[in-house]
Amino acid sequence: MKTIYVDNAATTAMSDTAINAMTPYLKEVYGNPSSLHTVGQTAKEAIEDARARFARLINADPKEIYFTSCGSEADNQALRSAAYNGLKKGKKHIVSTAFEHHAVLHTLKKLEKEGFEVTYLPVSESGLVTAEQVERAIRHDTALVSVMYANNEIGTIQPIREIGAVCRKAGVVFHTDAVQAVGHIPVDVKADNIDMLAVSAHKFHGPKGVGALYCRKGVPLNTFIDGGAQERNRRAGTENIAGIAAMTAALEEACANMPRTSAKLKSLRDRLIDGLLKIPHSRLNGDRDKRLPANVNMCFEGIEGEGLLLLLDARGICASSGSACTSGSLDPSHVLLAIGLPHEVAHGSLRISFSDYNTDEDVDAILQAVPEVVAYLRNMSPVWEALEKGEKEHLI
Amino acid sequence: MALYSEKVMDHFTNPRNVGKIDDADGVGEVGNARCGDIMKIYLKIDNGVITDVKFNTFGCGSAIASSSMATELIKGKPLDEALKLTNKAVAEALDGLPAHKMHCSVLAEEAIRAAIKDYYDKNGIAYDKAQFPEPHED
Numbered sequence: 001m002k003t004i005y006v007d008n009a010a011t012t013a014m015s016d017t018a019i020n021a022m023t024p025y026l027k028e029v030y031g032n033p034s035s036l037h038t039v040g041q042t043a044k045e046a047i048e049d050a051r052a053r054f055a056r057l058i059n060a061d062p063k064e065i066y067f068t069s070c071g072s073e074a075d076n077q078a079l080r081s082a083a084y085n086g087l088k089k090g091k092k093h094i095v096s097t098a099f100e101h102h103a104v105l106h107t108l109k110k111l112e113k114e115g116f117e118v119t120y121l122p123v124s125e126s127g128l129v130t131a132e133q134v135e136r137a138i139r140h141d142t143a144l145v146s147v148m149y150a151n152n153e154i155g156t157i158q159p160i161r162e163i164g165a166v167c168r169k170a171g172v173v174f175h176t177d178a179v180q181a182v183g184h185i186p187v188d189v190k191a192d193n194i195d196m197l198a199v200s201a202h203k204f205h206g207p208k209g210v211g212a213l214y215c216r217k218g219v220p221l222n223t224f225i226d227g228g229a230q231e232r233n234r235r236a237g238t239e240n241i242a243g244i245a246a247m248t249a250a251l252e253e254a255c256a257n258m259p260r261t262s263a264k265l266k267s268l269r270d271r272l273i274d275g276l277l278k279i280p281h282s283r284l285n286g287d288r289d290k291r292l293p294a295n296v297n298m299c300f301e302g303i304e305g306e307g308l309l310l311l312l313d314a315r316g317i318c319a320s321s322g323s324a325c326t327s328g329s330l331d332p333s334h335v336l337l338a339i340g341l342p343h344e345v346a347h348g349s350l351r352i353s354f355s356d357y358n359t360d361e362d363v364d365a366i367l368q369a370v371p372e373v374v375a376y377l378r379n380m381s382p383v384w385e386a387l388e389k390g391e392k393e394h395l396i
Numbered sequence: 397m398a399l400y401s402e403k404v405m406d407h408f409t410n411p412r413n414v415g416k417i418d419d420a421d422g423v424g425e426v427g428n429a430r431c432g433d434i435m436k437i438y439l440k441i442d443n444g445v446i447t448d449v450k451f452n453t454f455g456c457g458s459a460i461a462s463s464s465m466a467t468e469l470i471k472g473k474p475l476d477e478a479l480k481l482t483n484k485a486v487a488e489a490l491d492g493l494p495a496h497k498m499h500c501s502v503l504a505e506e507a508i509r510a511a512i513k514d515y516y517d518k519n520g521i522a523y524d525k526a527q528f529p530e531p532h533e534d
Binding site: 342379385 | 408411415425431433434435436454455456457459460
């Protein structure tokens with residue numbers, strides 16, 4: 001059975017380009033970049049070369065790029081740094097949104113316990129926040145605004161440039177978790193008025209275990225891991241050279257191919273959305289247009305998402321869901337609740353996220369499988385029976 | 397998939413006794429859609445013996461597998477024996493459930509009790525109320 005991997009928002013397969021960029025640093029160039037000898041300095045040059053190339057891809061200065069072990073680490077470091085530096089000036093307020101990734105939400109929860117006050121902006125039904133909302137929420141004691149570039153579950157792209165402008169005008173540090181955006185849509189930290197931005201390599205066919213933090217010149221950045229002087233004293237630990245080289249190569253490739261892949265992915269996405277919407281009592285979650293090219297997120301009433309995933313997996317289709325059973329708690333995804341979906345509807349969600357490795361045939365196979373699996377689960381669902389008999393009202 | 401045992405996957409992908417019994421003698425429904433699990437069990441009872449059983453379930457893989465296994469375990473059994481079925485026995489018969497899925501087997505036990513209680517109530521059969529605690533608001 002052919003595997004149809006459509007969970008690329010969770011992680012991607014590494015590209016050959018990324019793997020090939022990695023191997024020299026696993027084999028020949030094994031030196032520690034902090035060593036003074038030739039072997040070490042060759043490694044050092046490789047990192048600085050990668051930093052310059054990486055910076056160019058998001059229109060940053062090389063000195064504004066700090067390599068990290070993952071996107072979550074970059075988010076943690078950025079948020080804590082901006083919060084603590086704000087606190088030094090008596091600023092204890094943070095503005096964010098209700099549907100951030102847990103790398104941001106859980107860090108903010110901890111900061112709340114430490115005495116910070118966080119305003120979580122509500123998200124519209126279509127999964128968007130506005131610059132006006134941010135502007136209204138900013139106070140004289142706001143230290144930081146954090147709004148994700150694109151949502152990991154429903155794929156909605158936020159008006160980052162406008163939000164950044166509002167923050168810049170108010171003199172508030174603006175952080176964005178851009179893990180789902182970089183490598184997928186054009187990101188320009190200068191034009192977008194971004195102060196801090198988190199990136200993760202494995203979302204764009206790079207390796208796991210490496211990410212980056214952009215921190216604009218002039219915005220103070222605290223040390224996150226104490227130890228050696230790596231990353232200009234901001235993050236100790238011998239650098240993951242192979243990972244950094246592979247991430248940079250993967251991002252170069254993703255950016256160079258973006259015009260082609262973006263058009264292709266949008267066509268796969270739109271055909272899948274149109275096809276799945278033919279299933280009665282289904283809905284698309286998140287704005288249809290302000291949406292990542294590769295993201296599809298649907299709800300099907302009367303069924304639960306885990307069963308859907310397992311039955312699709314049995315047919316070789318690897319997808320994701322925001323149901324409680326897949327989140328490991330009794331509540332469905334906080335993102336789906338944030339856009340106002342009732343619990344019982346949110347339980348029946350399905351996320352399909354494509355990559356360039358997917359094909360039209362994959363869409364055909366998904367469009368064949370999903371309606372059958374949904375019908376099968378509905379047929380044994382007492383909730384669906386009650387809906388069909390009119391004992392319960394359809395919510396979608 | 398390593399999340400579930402082969403038995404769970406078997407009962408999830410080929411569930412036994414799915415469906416409804418239109419002239420059921422007892423029907424039990426437990427759980428709620430908000431939390432993501434609803435189980436409905438239909439019993440056909442003849443002379444104190446469960447002659448047929450069907451289920452409908454809204455829920456995850458382990459909820460459907462638990463329903464399927466529980467119906468298999470009580471089919472053809474006298475009511476007093478069916479009442480002795482525990483959630484642990486359902487989980488064991490499935491070669492175990494992940495810890496955070498044990499509540500699915502609890503729902504199966506409760507759905508069967510609710511269906512038997514419904515049969516007793518409908519037929520004016522006296523029973524020990526202690527045998528039928530209120531189902532969990534899972």
